[in-house]
Amino acid sequence: MAPYATGRARSIKAKDHERLQKRKRDNVDIEKLEQDVAQLDSKNAxxxxFSSLPLSEPTRAGLKANHFTTLTDIQAKAIPLALKGSDILGAAKTGSGKTLAFLIPVLENLYRAQCVGSDAGLGAMIISPTRELAIQIFEVLRSIGGKGHLFAAGLIIGGKSLEVERQALTRMNIVVCTPGRILQHLSQTALFNVDGLKMLVLDEADRILDMGFQRDVDAIIEYLPPERQTLLFSATQTKRVSDLARLSLQDPEYVSVHEAAATATPKGLQQNYTITSLPDKLDTLWSFIQASKKSKILVFLSSGKQVRFVYESFRHMQPGIPLLHLHGRQKQTARLNITSKFSTAKTSCLFATDVVARGLDFPAVDWVVQVDCPEDADTYIHRVGRTARYERDGRAVLLLDPSEEEGMLKRLEQKKVPIERINVRAKKQQSIKNQLQNMCFKDPQLKYLGQKAFISYVRSIYLQKDKEIFNLEKLPLEEFASSLGLPGAPRIKFIKGEDVKARKNAPRQNFSSSDDEDDSDATSATNGKSKTTKQEVRTKYDRMFERQNQDVLAPHYARVRDEGPIVQEVDEDNLDSLNGSLDDDDDLMTVKRRIPVEGEPEGESGEPEASGKRLVTISGAKNPILIDSKHREKLLKSKKKLLKFKEKGTKLIFDDEGEAHPIYELEDEEAFRKKGAAEEQRRRFLESETERVRMVDVEDKEFAKAKRREKxxxxxxxxxxxADTKAPDDVHGGVAVDGDDGTALDNFLQDAQVSDDSEGHESSDSDRPPYPKPKKWFQVDAKDGSNKRRKGFGPGMHEEPETLEDLEALAEGLLGKK
Known part of the structure; x- marks a missing residue:
């Protein structure tokens, strides 16, 4: 009997033996690593x-595959301390290799603790402030740990299905994440257990511990066990006691390799600034891009709306260099695509916000241009750190408004940032203000982007804390709006609100006197009377009725006090902004419907005239629309309802020269008379149309004949x-062979019936062949020309054969005749 085949190449016992030997060997390696780490002198040596550190073989293989051999300063001091389990505050210049300084301890500490597999649970959590930086950390982790380590690592940054991430989280040993997304899983994913967490890493810790992520980080810390190792790394490290207490650090080691350095930025970085007024910044940026078409440029702006406007404007003007833009409002797939394109490009210009200012490693960036002033010196250091990485050279340029120069230079000097002033050559600077104005005039969407960019920039300046640098009153906002191609500076609500607040807090007497002066001036201008200096006696009731709340009821009071309707011109394209202003009306009580009283005058729309009504003129409407209630205001929100107020449009057609004409246009009377009398023109027209129809009919008939011939x-x-492919075995000796269905006679009669039907069909078809078909032996000619079936087929036979014997007798008779 043959042995049972299991399908295994080797016996099970041998494989188990080999696995047991491997487990013993791993245990021996781990014990040796533990001894080496215990004997490691992390402070004095x-x-x-990397070969001088006690690292496992998988980690050494990953470092060798990625050509990492020499330790940087931050790595040489931080890795030994982290291997021994100490909490670390690591600070080093940008581009100094901080990522490996915490990834190698994570791999080694989990390897020695055998935190492998889904049963081991989550062992390390690495938190990054941005998605792009988290993706970069995960790629480095995968390249270093993918040469023998068996950890399950995952990337949790959002942008994917929450359910897919939940299923993967339960199997992860190392997770790289952003604060918001990991907090969502900690609070909503039931099977996500972090009780066994051994290491917590915060990359760009000063940013994560900042006000933007303060609540998220505090909530995350509540879920994590207090007994853990914590590593904090950043180019500008935080030292605040409150931040360190929040993270439950235990005797942290502060590692700052460049604290005693002369500068806080890399040596190969050349830093310059130029004094450029706010309205001239776009001109300077355009001129700079034109002069650096063969370079890789990273341009920083303060808001995402500015990034969109500058990108769209410059893209229309075609500067001759590939343009890209990146901001936090984009989808995850688009952000990944843009970062990969800019990383692989040799010459390109990327417009971005501070979302790419920290930690991202873009290869071979030549220039970092900061159009808008950074919020502080730390942000400046992170921005310029995108170039001159890993001891390479790079250049950075900062455009400062005259009002920002003094304060910003003082902050940079405190952070040990060397920077030199340069001037822009006036001969090479080009002005694009007219081009932007022309594009905004032709493209309403670009104009809208420009308005949003203006508002977002002013808001960013308004919200800055350092008023010594950012002073909104010193900025030429009208000129800045003009430099963006806008016809005027858009209205900004928060600036108006600040003025109202100042007026509200002003003394009541001064405010009333100014109003009285304005009213008196208007009265004197109207009536021709001079203003009297003598003040009338005013009682408390007069003051009570003259008072008004400047914050809530002022618009309502103004509408009630007006004596006539307000005529307002409204463009159809700006209906959304008008609707927004209507929605912002938060009056306590509003007029929904007015019922006219007997004898009360009514307006054009059949409704009574109110003191607070206004007329709104819509482009294309016959008459202005009366708006005196909330019910009437809803008309402006529906374009469909506004159609009944507009005149009917006229359809136009365009000739070859691009001139517009009505569809039906009367001919010139003199030209019509020159062609002859009306009856003569009518007769000629009928003759020409008749001939044209006849020719078309002939063509149609020829086409039909050709189709029939082809058919x-x-x-x-x-x-x-x-006929060629017909099988010869179907008939034998003139007698049908027995088939599976019925007798041979039935088959014969069926064939005869089919052939008869086909004959009849052919005779009725107009496409019959030109030669006559031979008649069957059982057919006879009739007088009417039709073929009829015989009732007798041989001598002495008057009925159709019913059996095979009758058919054979018939065949013998026919053969005997021959």
Whole structure:
């Protein structure tokens, strides 16, 4: 009997034995690593290469595959301390290799603790402030740990299905994440257990511990166990006691390799600034891009709306260099695509916000241009750190408004940032203000982007804390709006609100006197009377009725006090902004419907005139629309309802020269008379149309004949192919062979019936062949020309044969005749 085949190449016992030997070998390696780490002198010893550190074989293989051999300063001091389990505050210049300084301890500490597999649970959590930086950390982790380590690592940054991430989280040993997304899983994913967490890493810790992520980080810390190792790394490290207490750090080691350095930025970075007024910044940026078409440029702006406007404007003007834009409002797939394009490009210009200012490693960036002033010196250091990475060279330019120069230079000096002033050559600077104005005039969407960019920039300046640098009153906002191509500066609500607040807090007496002066001036201008200096006696009731709340009821009071309707011109394209202003009306009580009283005058729309009504003129409408209630205001929100107020449009057609004409246009009377009398023109027209119809009829008939001829040829070809491919075994000796269905006589009669039907069909078809078909032996000619079936087929036979014997007798008779 043959042995049972299991499908295994080797016996199970041998494989189990090999696995057991491997487990013993791993245990021996781990014990040796533990001894080496325990004997490691992390504070006094000097390490220059990775080979001098007690690392596992998978980690050494990953470092060798990625060509990492020499330790940087931050790595040489931070990795030994982290291997021994100490909490670390790591600070180093941008581009100094901080990512490996915490990834290698994560891999090694979890390897020695055998935190492998879904049963081990989550062992390390690495938190990054941005999605792009988290993706970059995960790629480095995968390249280093993918040469032998068996950890399950995952990337949790959002942009994917929450359910897919939940299923993967339960199997992860290392997770790289952003604060918001991991907090969502900690609070909503039931099977996500972090009780066994051994390491917590915060990359760009000063940003994560900032006000933007303060609540998220505090909530995350509540879920994590207090007994853990915590690593904090950043180019500008935080030292605040409150931040360190929040993270429950235990005797942290502060590692700052560049604290005693002369500068806080890399040595190969050349830093310059130029004094450029706010309205001239776009001109300077355009001129700079034109002069650096063969470079890789990263341009920083303060808001995403500015990024969109500058990108769209410059893209229309075609500067001759590939343009990209990146901001936090984009979808995750688009952000990943843009970062990969800019990383692989040799020459390109990327307009971005501070979302790419921290940690991202873009290869070979030549220039970092900061159009808008950074909020502080730390942000400046992170921005310029995108170039001159890993001891390479790079250049950075900062455009400062005259009002920002003094304060910003003082902040940079405090942070040990060397920067030199340069001037822009006036001969090479180009002005694009007219081009922007022309584009905004032709493209309403670009104009809208410009308005949003203006508002977002002013809001960013308004919200800055350092008023020594950012002073909104010193900025030429009208000129700045003009430089964006806008016809005027858009209205900004928060600036108006600040003025109202100041007026409200002003003394009541001064405010009333100013109003009285304005009213008196208007009265004197109207009536021709001079203003009297003598003040009338005013009682408390007069003051009570003259008072008004400047914050809530002022618009309502103004509408009630007006004596006539307000005529307002409204463009159809700006209906959304008008609707927004209507929605912002938060009056306590509003007029929904007015019922006219007997004798009360009514307006054009059949409704009574109110003191607070206004007339709104819509483009294309016959008459202005009366708006005196909330019910009437809803008309402006529906374009469909506004159609009944507009005149009917006229359809136009365009000739070859692009001139517009009505569809039906009367001919010139003199030209019509030159062609002859009306009856003569009518007769000629009928004759020409008759001839044209006849010619078209002839063409249609020729086309129909050709189609019929083609159909007939196809039919003949098909019959010829069927005759050639017909099987010769179907008939034997003139007698049908027995089949599976019925007798031979039935088959014969069925064939005869089919052939008869086909004959009748052919005779009725107009496409019959030109030669006559031979008649069957059982057919006879009739007087009417039709073929009829015989009732007797031989001598002495008057009925159709019913059996095979009758058919054979008939065949013998016919053969005997021959």
């Amino acid at each position: 000097e390490f220059k290469n 007939k040829e196809k039919k003949r070809e098909r019959e010829r192919r069927e």
